[in-house]
Structures are given as structure tokens and as C-alpha cells.
Amino acid sequence: MARTDRLMRLMTALRRLPAPVTAARLAAETGVSARQLYRDIATLRAGGALIDGEAGLGYTLTEDTALPPQSFSRLEIEALMLAQTALSHLGDDTLTRAGRDALARIVATLPDAQARAALHHTHTAWHPGTARAAPGIDLDLLRTCCWDEVSVHITYRDRQERVTEREVWPLGVSYSERTLMLLGWCRMRMDYRYFHVNRIESLCAGGSFRPQRVPLLRAHSTRRARGSGT
Amino acid sequence: MARTDRLMRLMTALRRLPAPVTAARLAAETGVSARQLYRDIATLRAGGALIDGEAGLGYTLTEDTALPPQSFSRLEIEALMLAQTALSHLGDDTLTRAGRDALARIVATLPDAQARAALHHTHTAWHPGTARAAPGIDLDLLRTCCWDEVSVHITYRDRQERVTEREVWPLGVSYSERTLMLLGWCRMRMDYRYFHVNRIESLCAGGSFRPQRVPLLRAHSTRRARGSGT
DNA sequence: GTCATCCTGCCGTAAACTGTCAGCAGACCC
DNA sequence: GGGTCTGCTGACAGTTTACGGCAGGATGAC
Structure with a gap:
């Protein structure tokens, strides 16, 4: 496993050398071609490392997410x-x-x-209950959208069986009694809405949004006393 | 990088499954052939993992206790x-x-x-339910006895209001619908019994016991396919 | 514009990985 | 002791992957 070891050394080099570091320098440091170094950087990024690369400057390691002995996904x-x-x-x-x-x-x-x-994004509320019908949509995709702060386009059938298309800024999934609920900011209604996941007929990811644009979220979730966001 | 990911999952499986684990089981867990699993084990060992393999039994992972920067009570x-x-x-x-x-x-x-x-001692079963009356005894002491494999002496009032004194080898607490239940090996009845915690009138810790002495526990908890078990 | 740099795609080669087959040795049960 | 389950190793062939080189596009500093 020379590759894994090289990736380790690459992380070490990123930490050790003063930022920003050029790809050529890192390639020489790890004894690999420039082309392969870009691939290695991509591998580290895929593994969760936050490496900022700016054209004309070089690479900057912004966060140390490499190996805290306990790292959780x-x-x-x-x-x-x-x-x-x-x-x-x-x-x-x-x-x-x-x-x-x-x-x-x-x-x-x-x-x-x-x-x-x-x-x-810990709006994954819990309400006791037992069995539940499996949802028809990709729950993982929905969760990913919550994490990544990406809006979702859904086809929704409401209680009166009316089908609408909506863009929703998803805030979290609520595991309630017998159904899964999606809490989000509905751009059609311009308001917070709960959606029964089982009533979502189709789901696809849209563009990113900033949770700051959703007025009540920050106050609700983090209870910060600050005036301006972030 | 499918390989590195698989090695990670192999480590996780080794930690999660009750030791010893057979190579066939680990191979199925990581989705790889038995031969390759032996190679993966060799890779982990080369990387410093302390994996003990015994013929006729399986693999046992002895963790490196040197670095618990995250210690939990x-x-x-x-x-x-x-x-x-x-x-x-x-x-x-x-x-x-x-x-x-x-x-x-x-x-x-x-x-x-x-x-x-x-x-x-993860027999802390869960059954959905809501509110519950607070028990009259020291729940912490009971849990501690479960952890330390220490027998408990209890004064118990059964459903017919008969009061008995028993020595119980506690195995775990079950959080069921409206009452807490203690699962244990009752030395008076020489059998497994569930005790309503609310019906335990007094509780004190006794001497230590070996869970191996409780015949069915191992079979129940580890689900071995060997002949004598289950 | 010029330069330095990040970033991506393509291609050919070499290395590594993986499954199958075979065999040996140790531990446990009868 | 025999039978069975298991860890462990070697050899071979097919497949995948890693790697370097080259070309080109995009972005930011000067």
C-alpha cells in the first residue's frame, strides 16, 4: 500500500509547509508527477479533507479533518x-x-x-412509534440535501389528492408516529411546511440555498444571541 | 479506492462482531472472497492492527488501548x-x-x-412507549451491577403480592412499554426471569459472578452456530 | 495581455488487486 | 485416532487500477 502511505505524507506536507503550496512543490515532496498529485488531492478531498486550491497561488489546507483518531461520517x-x-x-x-x-x-x-x-441540521425529530411503510423516494438523497443545504424539487400530493410541484428548502426529517415528515421552507407558500414523505411522489436536488435566508431557522436551531448571522 | 474503504469496513466489522469471527463471515461482511480476506487481514496486520487468528475459532481484534483521546464513561x-x-x-x-x-x-x-x-451487557432492550413511573430503587446501582457482573440481592413482590428475597445475576435492563424490567438469572428459580423494577422493594449488590456460568447467555448474545448452543 | 497555477480529459503501460484452485496445519468434538 | 471446522500459504490467470505524459481550458495576480 504505497498509495495510502503517500496520501498520508501528502497530508503531512500540507500541514507542514506554509500555505499556499503549489502542486509542483507537493509533487516533488511526495515523489510523484504533477498529474498524479492532482489525483491525490482529489482523493483526499473525496475523503473529506478541506483543501482549498486557488489558481495562481497554490493549495491551502483549511481544516484538519484528516485523522482525529475518532472521525465520524x-x-x-x-x-x-x-x-x-x-x-x-x-x-x-x-x-x-x-x-x-x-x-x-x-x-x-x-x-x-x-x-x-x-x-x-439536527432537526431529525423523534416521536415514538413502531412500524412504518417504506418511503417511495430516495431517503438518502433527501438527507444529503439537508446536509448540503441544497433545495429540492418535489412532486407532492396533498391530503386532498391535489398534486403540486414545489421547491423546498429542506431543514430536516422528522421521524414521527407512522410516517416520515420533511420539514422545510416551501418557496411556493413562502412559509414553513411539513410534508409527508410518503406523499412525495418524486424528488430531485436543486441549487444551494443559504439557511440564513430562512428567517426563523437560526434562532430556532442554534439559539444564538448574536444579531447578524454567522 | 475501493480497497481502502473495504479495509475500513473490515476493521469496523472486526470491532462490531462478537469475537471470535470466522474469515468466512468477515468475507461476506466485506463482500470479498475468503482468499482475499486473508490478504486483507495481512494488510491490516502489516499496518499495525493486532488481529489474533486462531485455527478452528476465528479472528479476535485486540485494540490498541494506548490512544483513547475520547474516553467515555x-x-x-x-x-x-x-x-x-x-x-x-x-x-x-x-x-x-x-x-x-x-x-x-x-x-x-x-x-x-x-x-x-x-x-x-447490551441487553438494554427497547420497546417504544411514553411516560413511565419512576422506580423506587437506585437504578444506577442496578446498572452498575450489570456492568460489573455483580449479583444483586433483591426483595421482590410478585404479581400475587408475595414477597420473596432472591439473588439474581443481572444481565440487563429492558425499557419496555410502561415499566422497567430487569432481565437476570434467578438463582432461586434456577432460570431466567424478568423482574418488574417497580416491584423490587429493596436492592443491594452482592458478589461477582461469571456470565459464562449462565448457560444460555453466550448462545443468546453471540448466536454461535456450534452444536451445543442455542 | 502575460504568467503562474489549478483542473480535467485522454491514452498506453505497468503494477496491483482479486478469484479460483490446491494443499497444509492447528483446534475442537466424538 | 478420525472427522470437521478453521486459519494460512502458494500459484496462476483475469481484471482493475495507478501512474506518467501530453494537451487544453479556466481563473486570478500583475
């Missing part, structure tokens, strides 16, 4: 968050507090961007 | 375990698997004794 964080929410409905205060502390410690070790996202 | 682990169990009842397989993997990674960083206990 976004999906894993989300799973733990939701699990904790479920736990909090148990009534065992001691366990609830313990779980909350443990989770806080996990979130604390995340790189900033990830941590912020985890805090922003 | 027993209570926190238990909370996360229970939370994960609750999560698994949601029906979202992707999230469930993610939570399971994250939890396996957390457990992996624990010192050996703690990790073993965590794996053995």
Missing part, C-alpha cells in the same frame, strides 16, 4: 443525534444526560464546518 | 447503546447501520474490560 453523526433524541423520550434522566454529554464530546472533536452542520 | 456508553437500539426500531436501515458502525468505533477505543462488558 455525517451519516454517523446524524444517526447518533437521532438516537439520542429517541433516548431523551425514555424518561430516564440519568441516561439522557449521559448520552447528551457523550454526543457533545463527539461533536466537539469534529472540524468546525462539520460541527456547525451537525448542529444546524 | 460506562454510563455514556450505555446511553449511546440504548439510543442505538431505539434507533434500530425506526426502520431506516441506512441510519441504523451508520449508528451501529459509529458505536462500534466508540466501543473499540475503550479499554478491554470495559469494551467486553459493553458488548456483553
Whole structure:
């Protein structure tokens, strides 16, 4: 596994050398051609490293997401968050507090961007219930859109069986009693809406949006006392 | 980079599955042939992983206890375990698997004794429900006894209001619908019993016991296919 | 505009990876 | 001891992947 080792050395070089570093320099450092270095950079980025590359300047490693001995994927964080929410409905205060502390410690070790996202997008509410019909759409895609702050275009059939097409800024998925609910800002109604996931007939990702544009989200989710966002 | 990802999943599987794990099982888990699995194991060993392979048994991963920068208390682990169990009842397989993997990674960083206990005593079953009356006994003490494999002496009032004193080897607490249940091996009845925690009038810790002495526990918890079990 | 740099696509070669087949050795049960 | 399950290794062939070289486009600083 010379490749893995080289990627490690590349990360080390990015940390060690003063930013920005040119690709040629990094290629010489890791003993590889420039073309391959671009591929290696792409590999690291795919693995979650936040490497900023600017034309005319070079590469800058902005976050250290490489290997905290415990690194969790976004999906894993989300799973733990939701699990904790479920736990909090148990009534065992001691366990609830313990779980909350443990989770806080996990979130604390995340790189900033990830941590912020985890805090922003934990609208995965929980309501006790049992079995539930499997949704017809790609739930992973929906979750990804929540994470990436990307709007979704949905075909929705409401309770009166009227079918509409909507653009929604998704904020989170709510696991309620017998159905999954999507909480989002509906651009058609210009208001917050809950959508029954089972009533979403089709789903596709749209462009990105800024959650700051959704007025109540920040106050609701992070409870910051600041006046201006971020 | 399918290979690196597969090696990661192999590590996760080694942490998650109860030791020892056969190569065939790991091969199925990582979606690879048995021969290749042996090669992957060799790769992990070359990378420093301490994987013990015994003929006729399977593989056992002994974690490097040198670096737990994330240390969790027993209570926190238990909370996360229970939370994960609750999560698994949601029906979202992707999230469930993610939570399971994250939890396996957390457990992996624990010192050996703690990790073993965590794996053995995760009988904290979950059944959906809502509010519940607070128990009259020290729930923390009960949980501690489960962790430490210490027997408990209880004064129990059964459904016919008969009061008995029992020695119980506690295996776990089950959070069921409206009451807490203690699953344990009752030395008086020489059998597994569920005890309503609300019906336990007093509780004190006794001596230690070996869970191996409880015949069905291992078969139940590890689900071995060997002849004598189940 | 010029330059430096990031970034991507294509192609041919070499290396690495993987599955199949075969065999040996140790642990456990009867 | 025999039978069975399992870890472990070697050899071979097919496939995939990594890699370097080249060309070209895009972006920002000067």
C-alpha cells in the first residue's frame, strides 16, 4: 500500500509547509508527477479533507479533518443525534444526560464546518412509534440535501389528492408516529411546511440555498444571541 | 479506492462482531472472497492492527488501548447503546447501520474490560412507549451491577403480592412499554426471569459472578452456530 | 495581455488487486 | 485416532487500477 502511505505524507506536507503550496512543490515532496498529485488531492478531498486550491497561488489546507483518531461520517453523526433524541423520550434522566454529554464530546472533536452542520441540521425529530411503510423516494438523497443545504424539487400530493410541484428548502426529517415528515421552507407558500414523505411522489436536488435566508431557522436551531448571522 | 474503504469496513466489522469471527463471515461482511480476506487481514496486520487468528475459532481484534483521546464513561456508553437500539426500531436501515458502525468505533477505543462488558451487557432492550413511573430503587446501582457482573440481592413482590428475597445475576435492563424490567438469572428459580423494577422493594449488590456460568447467555448474545448452543 | 497555477480529459503501460484452485496445519468434538 | 471446522500459504490467470505524459481550458495576480 504505497498509495495510502503517500496520501498520508501528502497530508503531512500540507500541514507542514506554509500555505499556499503549489502542486509542483507537493509533487516533488511526495515523489510523484504533477498529474498524479492532482489525483491525490482529489482523493483526499473525496475523503473529506478541506483543501482549498486557488489558481495562481497554490493549495491551502483549511481544516484538519484528516485523522482525529475518532472521525465520524455525517451519516454517523446524524444517526447518533437521532438516537439520542429517541433516548431523551425514555424518561430516564440519568441516561439522557449521559448520552447528551457523550454526543457533545463527539461533536466537539469534529472540524468546525462539520460541527456547525451537525448542529444546524439536527432537526431529525423523534416521536415514538413502531412500524412504518417504506418511503417511495430516495431517503438518502433527501438527507444529503439537508446536509448540503441544497433545495429540492418535489412532486407532492396533498391530503386532498391535489398534486403540486414545489421547491423546498429542506431543514430536516422528522421521524414521527407512522410516517416520515420533511420539514422545510416551501418557496411556493413562502412559509414553513411539513410534508409527508410518503406523499412525495418524486424528488430531485436543486441549487444551494443559504439557511440564513430562512428567517426563523437560526434562532430556532442554534439559539444564538448574536444579531447578524454567522 | 475501493480497497481502502473495504479495509475500513473490515476493521469496523472486526470491532462490531462478537469475537471470535470466522474469515468466512468477515468475507461476506466485506463482500470479498475468503482468499482475499486473508490478504486483507495481512494488510491490516502489516499496518499495525493486532488481529489474533486462531485455527478452528476465528479472528479476535485486540485494540490498541494506548490512544483513547475520547474516553467515555460506562454510563455514556450505555446511553449511546440504548439510543442505538431505539434507533434500530425506526426502520431506516441506512441510519441504523451508520449508528451501529459509529458505536462500534466508540466501543473499540475503550479499554478491554470495559469494551467486553459493553458488548456483553447490551441487553438494554427497547420497546417504544411514553411516560413511565419512576422506580423506587437506585437504578444506577442496578446498572452498575450489570456492568460489573455483580449479583444483586433483591426483595421482590410478585404479581400475587408475595414477597420473596432472591439473588439474581443481572444481565440487563429492558425499557419496555410502561415499566422497567430487569432481565437476570434467578438463582432461586434456577432460570431466567424478568423482574418488574417497580416491584423490587429493596436492592443491594452482592458478589461477582461469571456470565459464562449462565448457560444460555453466550448462545443468546453471540448466536454461535456450534452444536451445543442455542 | 502575460504568467503562474489549478483542473480535467485522454491514452498506453505497468503494477496491483482479486478469484479460483490446491494443499497444509492447528483446534475442537466424538 | 478420525472427522470437521478453521486459519494460512502458494500459484496462476483475469481484471482493475495507478501512474506518467501530453494537451487544453479556466481563473486570478500583475
